[in-house]
Amino acid sequence: xxLTKDRAMSKSNVPDGSEVLRAVPLVRxxxxxERIDLSLVKGTGPEGVxxxxxxxxxxxxxxxxxxxxxxxxxxxxxxxxxxxxxxxISLEKMSGTGNxxxxxxxxxxRAVEKGAIFLDxxxxxxxxxxxxxxxxxxxxxxxxxxxxxxxxxxxxxxxMDALNRRREEILPDFERxxxxxxxxxxxxxxxxxLTLGEFPILNSRLQGEExxxxxxxxxxxxxxxxxxxIVPAILRADRLSLAEISQIRTDLVDRARTRKxxxxxxxxxxxxxxxxxxxxxxxxxxxxxxxxxxILSIGKETDHLALREGKVxxxxxxxxxxxxxxxxxxxxxxxxxxxxxxxxxxxxxxxSL
Amino acid sequence: xxxxxxxxxxxxxxxxxxxxDERVFLMGEDIGKYGGIYQVTAGLLDKFGPQRVIDTxxxxxxxxxxxxxxxxxxxxxxxxxxxxxFTTCAMDMIVNQMAKIHYMFGGKGKVPLVLRANLGAGRxxxxxxxxxxxxFFLHIPGLFVxxxxxxxxxxxxxxxxxxxxxxxxxxxxxxxxxxTGNVPEEYYTIPFGKADFKRMGGDMTIVATHAMVHRSLxxxxxxxxxxxxxxxxxxxTLKPLDKESIIESVKKTGRLIVADxxxxxxxxxxxxxxxxxxxxxEYLRAPILRVGSPDAPVPTSPLLEKAYIPDExxxxxxxxxxxxxx
Numbered sequence: 100x101x102l103t104k105d106r107a108m109s110k111s112n113v114p115d116g117s118e119v120l121r122a123v124p125l126v127r128x129x130x131x132x133e134r135i136d137l138s139l140v141k142g143t144g145p146e147g148v149x150x151x152x153x154x155x156x157x158x159x160x161x162x163x164x165x166x167x168x169x170x171x172x173x174x175x176x177x178x179x180x181x182x183x184x185x186x187x188i189s190l191e192k193m194s195g196t197g198n199x200x201x202x203x204x205x206x207x208x209r210a211v212e213k214g215a216i217f218l219d220x221x222x223x224x225x226x227x228x229x230x231x232x233x234x235x236x237x238x239x240x241x242x243x244x245x246x247x248x249x250x251x252x253x254x255x256x257x258x259m260d261a262l263n264r265r266r267e268e269i270l271p272d273f274e275r276x277x278x279x280x281x282x283x284x285x286x287x288x289x290x291x292x293l294t295l296g297e298f299p300i301l302n303s304r305l306q307g308e309e310x311x312x313x314x315x316x317x318x319x320x321x322x323x324x325x326x327x328x329i330v331p332a333i334l335r336a337d338r339l340s341l342a343e344i345s346q347i348r349t350d351l352v353d354r355a356r357t358r359k360x361x362x363x364x365x366x367x368x369x370x371x372x373x374x375x376x377x378x379x380x381x382x383x384x385x386x387x388x389x390x391x392x393x394i395l396s397i398g399k400e401t402d403h404l405a406l407r408e409g410k411v412x413x414x415x416x417x418x419x420x421x422x423x424x425x426x427x428x429x430x431x432x433x434x435x436x437x438x439x440x441x442x443x444x445x446x447x448x449x450x451s452l
Numbered sequence: 453x454x455x456x457x458x459x460x461x462x463x464x465x466x467x468x469x470x471x472x473d474e475r476v477f478l479m480g481e482d483i484g485k486y487g488g489i490y491q492v493t494a495g496l497l498d499k500f501g502p503q504r505v506i507d508t509x510x511x512x513x514x515x516x517x518x519x520x521x522x523x524x525x526x527x528x529x530x531x532x533x534x535x536x537x538f539t540t541c542a543m544d545m546i547v548n549q550m551a552k553i554h555y556m557f558g559g560k561g562k563v564p565l566v567l568r569a570n571l572g573a574g575r576x577x578x579x580x581x582x583x584x585x586x587x588f589f590l591h592i593p594g595l596f597v598x599x600x601x602x603x604x605x606x607x608x609x610x611x612x613x614x615x616x617x618x619x620x621x622x623x624x625x626x627x628x629x630x631x632t633g634n635v636p637e638e639y640y641t642i643p644f645g646k647a648d649f650k651r652m653g654g655d656m657t658i659v660a661t662h663a664m665v666h667r668s669l670x671x672x673x674x675x676x677x678x679x680x681x682x683x684x685x686x687x688x689t690l691k692p693l694d695k696e697s698i699i700e701s702v703k704k705t706g707r708l709i710v711a712d713x714x715x716x717x718x719x720x721x722x723x724x725x726x727x728x729x730x731x732x733x734e735y736l737r738a739p740i741l742r743v744g745s746p747d748a749p750v751p752t753s754p755l756l757e758k759a760y761i762p763d764e765x766x767x768x769x770x771x772x773x774x775x776x777x778x
Contacts, residue, residue, distance in 0.1 A: 123777065125706055128734035144738075145776045151706070151737050 122149035129154060133174055139361050158199065160362050175202035182207045196229045237327060244389045248305075248424040252384050253433050257441050259400050259415040262286055265447040269341075277342045285345045286444070286452055287372055288318045291395060292336035294440045295370055301436055302369045303427055304390040310427055319368030319388065320348060322355040329355045330388055332368030341452070376400065382418035392427045393436075396420035453634040461603035461635045462492050462568075462624065465610040466530065468639050470500050473528060476614060477504040479515050480532030480568075489534050490570065490629050512542035516567065520550050523565040528614060535581045536569040536623065550619045551594030565620070566613045572626040572663060572713055573750045573761050582626075582750035582757075584714040589621050590691055590723060596620040596644060597691040601665040603633040605688055608642030615641065625662040625713075645692035649701075653681030656707035656738075656774050659698055659724055660684055664711035664743070664762065671767040680775065690720055698724065699732045706737030707777060709770050713762055716744035738777030741770045 120137055122130070126149050130137045140157045142149035175183070175190050179202045183190050186207070193210055195202035206229070230238070266281060273281050295302045295316045303312045319332035331351035336344060354360050371388045374397040385396040398418040405414045419441070423433045443452065456464065469476045478493060484507040487494030497505040508515040512533055519529035533539050539546060546567070554562050573582040589595050598613055598620055600606040606624070613620040650665055651672055660668040665686045672682040683701050687694055702708050708728055710721035721742035728740060743762050751757050 123738055124733045124736040126737075148777070150777055 120149075121147065123151070125151050126154050136359070139359070141362070157362065160366075174199070175207075176204060178204040179207045182211075186211050194229045194231055200231055231326075234327075240389060241386055244387045248387050248389065248392075249426060250384075250387060250422050251425045251430060251433065253421045253423075253430075253437050254382060255419050255437050255441050256403075256416045257419050258445050259283075259417050262444050262447050262452070263415060265452065273342060273345070277346070279342060279345045279349065281341060281345050282348070283376070284320065284372070284374060285341055285348055286447070287374070287395075287397065288320065288333055288336050288344050288348065289339075289341055289452055290440055290443045291370065291372060292316050292318050292333075292339075294436060294443060296337050297439055298432065298436045300428055300432060301393045301423070303392050304369075305392070305424065305427055306390075313369040315367070315369065317367045317369045319365075319371040319391075320352070321371060321373040321388075322352050324356065329360065329365065330368055330371055331355050331360050331364045334367060371395070372397065376417065382420050384420055385422050387422055387424055392424040393433075394422050395440075396422065454637060455632045456603050456607075456635040458600075458603045458606050458624070458628045458631045458633075459490060459492050461607040461633075462610055463494060463496070464635070465607040465614075466493065466496060467499070469528075469530070469611065469614045470496065470504060472639065473614075475526060475528040476530065477506065477522075477527060478530050478532065479506045479508055479519055481508055481510055481515075481534050483507060483532050488532060490626070492568075492624070492629075493532065512538050513545055516542040516545040517549065519565055519567075520545060520553070520563055523563045523619075524553065524561050528564050528566075530566045530568060530614060533567060533569040535577070535583075536571040536585065537580050537583050539567070539569060546589075546595075546619075547592050551592045554618060555594060562617050563619045564614075564617050566610070566616075566622050567619065568622045568624065570624040570626050570629070572628075573745075573757055574627045574663075576752060576754060576757065577626075578752040579749040584712075584745065586621070586623050586690070587714050587719045587723070590720065594619065595691065596689065598622045598644070598689050599661045600624070600688065601628065601650075601660075601662050601686050603631060603635045605642055605648070607635055608640050609644075609688065611639060612641040612644060616644075623662075627663045628666075631666075642688070644689045645694050646689075647685050647687045647694035647697040649683065649697070650686050651682065651684040653683040654705055655681045655683075655778060656709065656771070657683045657685060657698075657701040657705045658709045658711055658767070659701075659721075660686060660711040661690070661720060662713060664713060664767075667762075667764050668711055668767055671764050671771060674768070675771055680771070680778070682771065687724075693724070693727075695727060695731070698728065702728055702732050703735045706735050707774050708736070708738075709741045709743060709767070709774060711743040711762065711767060711770075714744055715747050716742050717747050719744055738774055741774060743767055743770050 121142065122137055137149060140149050140153055142153050144150040176197065182204055188210060190202055193202055193206055195206055197203040266283060266286065270281055273279055299312045302316055303310050315335050316337040317332040317334050318336040319330040321328055321330050333344060333347050351364065368391065370391055371394040373385045373394060375383060376397050376399050378399060380398050381401065382398040383396050385394045387394050400415045400417045402413050403416045405412055419437065421433055421437045466478065478496065482489060483493040484497035484502065484505050493505065516531055519531045522529045533542065550563055550565060571584045571586055586597060586599065589597050596616060596618060598609050600609045610622055613622050651669060658668045665684065668684050672684055675682055683705055685698060685701050710724045712720040714720055716722065721744050725740045725742060743766050745760060745762055751760055
């Protein structure tokens, strides 16, 4: 034995006993330069050391899931910075055409030429905007979904009155007991998870010529960000209480907005819910989030007149859309799924919600 | 091209220098009649006579000191100390005189002296004749340290050493003495401070000296079959050290193993590792690994000696460890 022991490979001993993040120097250097939070990167080296290839994979998946490098953290070539300083323009909102959105001197030159005005909408007409890395990633994933998975769409009207009442009833209790504010979305997550339990095929993905039914029901919730869209998923939502769902959902959404999600929190999704209920949108169709086989789209609630026991009453109606991959799921099954979900949501008192 | 052994290449360099420059002369124990412990100076006494090939008493401090005086007064002595282990007897001469005279006399005196010695284990010569403590001399400002790994380099670097105006430790490796290789007949020099890329590769770098160069080459061929390409860099002179080439290679591969036969603690490999940690850490994709001798005297028992010597097995172990970071 003439090999020296290297400490980098022995367990780190921090006084409080916690594990220190371990990465090879090149990784630390790059992460510092590009302001990448290494705690989000999974290391595959000996004893979990983060290797350059892990960082590379992280960056690829980040751009694949549409995360954009926050503008204030944008990287730029030194020539670009020099020129921008000279011309007195900010790099913050400039589009970069370099690797991973890096701002190159040509980008600054172009911005200068155009009076650096394509930021606030004024003067955008007739301009050519380079695609950001995030835009490119979304373009790629959505095209992949549309061009490989034949989508079929189903719509149904869901009466929301009972669910809204139920929420009102339990809201103060939950706020007092768990200090959480139950959102209507938490009910949707729970109802979808339970319904997926009944229809496992909606919780599947196509793998070559086989349909793989995912072992866990992880319900993803599309979160809109200023620059794009991200879908963190709630692990095993079918086994969680409403309070747990609410807690996890709050945390995931918060971290989505601060871009602190871990890759596995996004990758694990098996079904997606996309809601535009806060907008004046009656209904819409959603594109599947590959490789998932189903996505639920939820429009706003509207007042509808309905005839009940000979009387005209108003009902809150939300229009639900379901998109499924027709290679895996046929119409009747999709219809039954949507029917079952509707039934669950309209009858929260049946005990499931 | 003609092939010579490492010993013959050095012998030829000495012969050519004795012919070219009348200021050159040789001194050492048993270098004349006997031809040197490993026959490096064989035949030179007969050719050049006892004025220029001088057998000395067994007194390293005495004859190294005499050589320093000769060098200061215009000669170009090439002194053989039979084993590097015996330089300890002449340490005052080497460290306090040879290395410092040029500095202490404000550049007015100089010591163009070459001190030859062999190092390395593997010939059963025991704890007092097998050491590789060449790192000692790296610690002394004022000395050049040369570590040739092939016959071609031995001749070219010795020629450069004899031309040098300052003291040079020219260190031969015992296990390389019988090694054969192409050596030009004519006189040629190889510059100091210029490393040689012995093998190109992109996955990891082994900086190796002396016999470790050849051991590394063997190991690199084995791993090439797995698709792992190892770059092997031979510094050839440890002082001056070709930092640029080492950094260039580390920038490319991001993974560094330093292999030198000396004890690892405070050794050549430690110095090169520290240099990279200071100057190129941002390129490292893995911890730096050192391969060298353990902190123990060299054993005489052949079995123990084999276990002691850093060899292919140790290099394989290091490469396997490094592989986890690929």
